[in-house]
Amino acid sequence: MSDNDLDLSFAGAEDRGRWRHRERKGGRGRTFLALILVLVLFGGLGGVAYVGYGKVKGFFTAEDYSGPGTGEAVIEVKPGHTATDIANTLYKAGVVKSAAAFVNAAEDNPKSSGIQVGSYLLRKQMKASDALAMLLDLKNKNVNRVTIPEGLISLQIYDRLSKATGIPVNDFKKAAKDPQKLGVPALWFKRTDGKKVDKTNIEGFLYPATYEFSKNDTATDILEDIIAHFNDEMEKLDFVNQANTKLHISPYEALVAGSIAQVEALLPEDMGPVARVLYNRAYTGNFPCTCLQLDSTVNYWLRITGKSAKSSEKLLVTELHDPKNPYNYDVKGMAVGPISSPGEVALKGAITAPKSDYYFFVTVDKKGAMAYGKTNDDHEANIKIACKNGIPIC
Structure with missing residues (x-):
């Protein structure tokens, strides 16, 4: 037979x-x-x-x-x-x-x-x-179908997962406290700039995509599946190797840059250039404070501490420079952690950021186009263009 x-x-x-x-x-x-x-x-x-x-x-x-x-x-x-x-x-x-x-x-x-x-x-x-x-x-x-868009933070993702599966948000929060146990490799929790990585922080690792989860899955099962997808995508992008050999920074720092570019850049073609501005500010020593000075990082802190994000013109000086906020304007170098879940385009931009002498960027029209500047004078001129185009930053 x-x-x-x-x-x-x-x-x-x-x-x-x-x-x-x-x-x-x-x-x-x-x-x-x-x-x-x-x-x-x-x-x-x-x-x-x-x-x-x-x-x-x-x-x-x-x-x-x-x-x-x-x-x-x-x-x-x-x-x-x-x-x-x-x-x-x-x-x-x-x-x-x-x-x-x-x-x-x-x-x-x-x-x-x-x-x-x-x-x-x-x-x-x-x-x-x-x-x-x-x-x-x-x-x-026998599945629950969930779409995680690019740019969400972990709290928003837990909320989506909870609504789709019926699993309490707190179950996801508890399961997320040990990212390495969920499958994030240990190499992601190291930096080359001397800053410590919070090994309990899952932000940035919840890869945006559409998922199908078995109705029998637990919060841990679901997060493990998402992390497995993150690992697969990072391997496809050769992300770790590119960060180490081409950028000479840790993969985690490049992930942080990708998460910021995801929030700051509205168009795909701006993801890489925005990431380069971040690298220029954080690592070259040519930016006065060697800090990022971004509203998006300040707003991230507001959101994860239970407050609402604010538009740039409404952020208070005390909020921008709050010493209790590890993501404030004055923190030197790359931000201490990711501020969103970046997608493929933002992650590619982070590891293929085109070299430039730009230290400033700003959205200048309602289509989302960015303008870049080498000096503060360039930046102020771009802001005037944005204001003429109806962008509410003035």
């Missing part, structure tokens, strides 16, 4: 969680052949043989339920699963009467290759072809 007869594996299962079927061989004959093999294997075991056959017959015969099923059963289709793997999962969960019935149904339906990885809510005691149809219908995915 060949592997094709019993396993019916599906090629390409690792590719995006999908699987393709092989040509069907032998029809019902293979089921009979498998049954004979089982009887031969257990023939000398007396009563044990009958019990053993009873336990495995669901994997070798094509018995099928006739009805639509009852109750509920949660089924997990994992990356790399073959049709046989899925069939066995369904059989063990009491969804189908036999694994063979589902494999046969999959072979007979050319759409079966469209089953996606994920958790599904099916019924028990279903006809195999109906179970297949439910797996092909994404409406039956």
Whole structure:
């Protein structure tokens, strides 16, 4: 008996969680052949043989339920699963009467290759072809779908996750207290500028994307999935290596710059140039205070301490220079931590920031375009342009 007869594996299962079927061989004959093999294997075991056959017959015969099923059963289709793997999962969960019935149904339906990885809510005691149809219908995915836009802070993300899953915000706050335990590599908690990194701070690591979480997931499970996606994206960008070798700063500092650029720049083409201004202010020694002097960092502190962010013209001098605020105007060097969750464009901008002699930037029109300056006089001239264009910074 060949592997094709019993396993019916599906090629390409690792590719995006999908699987393709092989040509069907032998029809019902293979089921009979498998049954004979089982009887031969257990023939000398007396009563044990009958019990053993009873336990495995669901994997070798094509018995099928006739009805639509009852109750509920949660089924997990994992990356790399073959049709046989899925069939066995369904059989063990009491969804189908036999694994063979589902494999046969999959072979007979050319759409079966469209089953996606994920958790599904099916019924028990279903006809195999109906179970297949439910797996092909994404409406039956047993998931909570959540979109995390670029630029949100952790508190906003917890709120979105809570509303989508029903899990209390405090559960996410508690789970987030140990980012390394959730999967953030230790290398992210080091800096080259001598500043200490708060190892309990998850800000910046909650990668913006659309996620599907199983309805059985806990707050920890969900944050682990988001961190895993962050790690994958950082690897694709070669972020750690680029920060170390091209910028000569720690990946964490580049992440901080990306999080600020995400908030400050409104257009994709400005992410890199804004990041370069941050590097010029923090590291070159040519900016008078060697500090960032940004409203966005001050506003971040206001938000995480339970206050509302303010527009630039409404921020008080006492708020800008508050010594209790570690993100205030006067802190030297790069900010102590990320102020948002940056997306791909901002992160690319942070590690590919074009070299310039600019130390100032300002939004100058309602489309979000930035103007840059080398001196404070340049900056004041750009502010006048912004005011003429109706930008409320005057």
